[in-house]
Amino acid sequence: MNKEITVKSEKIFEGKIINLRVDTVELQNQKYAKREIVEHKGASAIIALNENDELILVKQYRKAVEEFLYEIPAGKINVAEEPRECALRELKEETGYEAKDIAKIYEIYSTPGFSNEKIYLFKAEDLTYTATNFDEDENIEVITISKSEAKKMLETGQITDSKTIVGILFWLNM
Ligand SMILES: [Mg+2]
Structure with missing residues (x-):
């Protein structure tokens, strides 16, 4: 080829x-x-687990699909920012949690048929709650789900965001 x-x-x-x-x-x-x-300049997303082994999700309205979606915390990488820093910053901004240590799991091309967007997927444990700091144009609700709830949400089609599906399947197989 x-x-x-x-x-x-x-x-x-x-x-x-x-x-x-x-x-x-x-x-x-x-x-x-x-x-x-x-x-696209790339994004980071993060599988963050709290002390009860629950996954932190954010619910927000996504204009492109005209739906409310459940997603793992994520956001665009800023200029001169490392994917790892971006993941930690987005986690804190969107959920109020800080993570001591994070590890990269996968690099995902979200839609290579027409875009070069790459999502760096991280996993975080050992969280400490501080305070949220949403972007001005973000309207976000934070929820936590157990493994069995996550399984059910996947099975019933309540979770359709690709990075979130990848993250949950990784977590369920951990
Ligand atoms: Mg975001």
């Missing part, structure tokens, strides 16, 4: 969170194709 060679790249939109570009690529058979690509 060969790589696709970019012969033309067109910037369509530059936003705060994503950029959109359309690349024209040359395929092996000398044919050309267009690739619509959403550029």
Whole structure:
């Protein structure tokens, strides 16, 4: 298999969170194709377990899908920030918990069909509660769930966010 060679790249939109570009690529058979690509700077997400071995989830409205979703704490990586720092910062901002030690579990391409977004998934234990510090545009409810509740929420389709499904399956198999 060969790589696709970019012969033309067109910037369509530059936003705060994503950029959109359309690349024209040359395929092996000398044919050309267009690739619509959403550029993203990456994000961190965190499986955080409290002292009762419960998972911390956040519930929030997601405009793109017009639904309230349960998700593990997560957020975009800031400029010059390491994925690990981002995970700790998002955990604290969204849930009020600080973690002493975290370990990276997986690196996940969320939607490689059209985006380079990579999610760094971490696991945290040994949490201490301090205070939340939401972003101004975030409206978040924090809940905790046991392993059996997590299993049920997966089975009944109440959890549909991919990074959260990956995180829960990892936790259930731990
Ligand atoms: Mg977030």
